[in-house]
Amino acid sequence: MSPPNYYDSYPPLFRPNTTALNGPDPNNLHTPDPEPNPDPLPVIDLECLSRDDERPKLAQACQDWGIFRLVNHGRERKGPHMPPTNVKWFEGFNVLMNKLSDLHVEDPLLDSFRLLLDEYGRHQTRLATTIFEAMAKELSLSQEQSECYLCPSSGLMRVYRYLRWPEADQGSWGIDAHTDSSVLSILNHPEVGGFQVQKDDEWFDVEPVPNTLVVILGDMMQAISSDEYKSAKHRVKANKHVERISIGYFVFPDKDGVIRSPKYKPFTYADFRAQIQQDLKTIGYKVGGLHHFKLHKPT
Ligand SMILES: O=C(O)CCC(=O)C(=O)O
Numbered sequence: 001m002s003p004p005n006y007y008d009s010y011p012p013l014f015r016p017n018t019t020a021l022n023g024p025d026p027n028n029l030h031t032p033d034p035e036p037n038p039d040p041l042p043v044i045d046l047e048c049l050s051r052d053d054e055r056p057k058l059a060q061a062c063q064d065w066g067i068f069r070l071v072n073h074g075r076e077r078k079g080p081h082m083p084p085t086n087v088k089w090f091e092g093f094n095v096l097m098n099k100l101s102d103l104h105v106e107d108p109l110l111d112s113f114r115l116l117l118d119e120y121g122r123h124q125t126r127l128a129t130t131i132f133e134a135m136a137k138e139l140s141l142s143q144e145q146s147e148c149y150l151c152p153s154s155g156l157m158r159v160y161r162y163l164r165w166p167e168a169d170q171g172s173w174g175i176d177a178h179t180d181s182s183v184l185s186i187l188n189h190p191e192v193g194g195f196q197v198q199k200d201d202e203w204f205d206v207e208p209v210p211n212t213l214v215v216i217l218g219d220m221m222q223a224i225s226s227d228e229y230k231s232a233k234h235r236v237k238a239n240k241h242v243e244r245i246s247i248g249y250f251v252f253p254d255k256d257g258v259i260r261s262p263k264y265k266p267f268t269y270a271d272f273r274a275q276i277q278q279d280l281k282t283i284g285y286k287v288g289g290l291h292h293f294k295l296h297k298p299t
């Protein structure tokens with residue numbers, strides 16, 4: 001049975017599974033590229049990460065790209081279903097996962113939305129923990145370091161809505177080039193493309209692939225790995241024809257835990273955040289941030 005019309009106003013993740021499984025929406029005015037480029041990202045199978053012979057593939061992806069596509073992540077064909085309501089979406093909101101259970105909402109509809117986010121967030125936390133544990137093994141991090149470097153209670157979800165921008169040209173961005181401050185970011189790109197990632201100074205289009213997630217290494221992961229792994233620079237093109245919604249999950253280190261690496265002065269995530277805030281005040285945007293803590297600055 002096709003869903004009632006009001007589902008159209010939900011982000012795709014919260015709609016019943018129709019478009020992703022049954023092909024593109026015929027009402028969608030966006031004309032796809034006739035021959036889309038092949039997906040450039042390395043592909044990592046979550047189910048294989050416990051295998052010693054598979055983890056080097058993960059390490060290679062983290063060294064070469066700082067980003068990969070995650071398959072077999074356990075929620076294929078099972079997007080959460082929103083209760084029916086005519087929700088209108090804002091341009092973006094953040095939800096700190098560990099505050100969700102403190103929220104007491106009277107409205108049963110909003111409460112089911114809270115539960116849905118809670119369930120989705122828990123799943124993302126499990127994914128991030130599994131991926132991080134595999135990375136920690138490859139990097140030979142101690143148990144103590146791992147516990148400090150990935151703090152599951154820091155996890156937050158961000159829903160972004162990029163409005164359709166009829167005047168957009170080649171130089172118009174929904175979100176400008178940046179690296180994430182996180183340890184790991186997990187993006188769900190349900191339908192509309194526009195996401196790009198940089199590798200060796202070249203930009204690559206990353207189109208949405210149904211039933212997969214995109215995992216990005218953030219600045220903290222780069223520092224934790226003593227620059228062995230890289231945080232991937234990415235951006236989102238503005239779209240003339242359709243709006244775009246993305247759902248991201250971001251997880252950080254313990255804010256007061258000290259990150260120690262031969263490449264950096266010892267610093268905490270709280271120090272890093274304070275530095276980013278300072279940069280935002282003085283130059284107006286985030287420029288990496290790790291260089292402030294680097295021991296040997298490039299000449
Ligand atoms: O919308 C996207 O796909 C990317 C969002 C993003 O890069 C971010 O929130 O840091």
Ligand SMILES: [Fe+2]
Binds near residue numbers: 178179180234
């Ligand atoms: Fe980002």
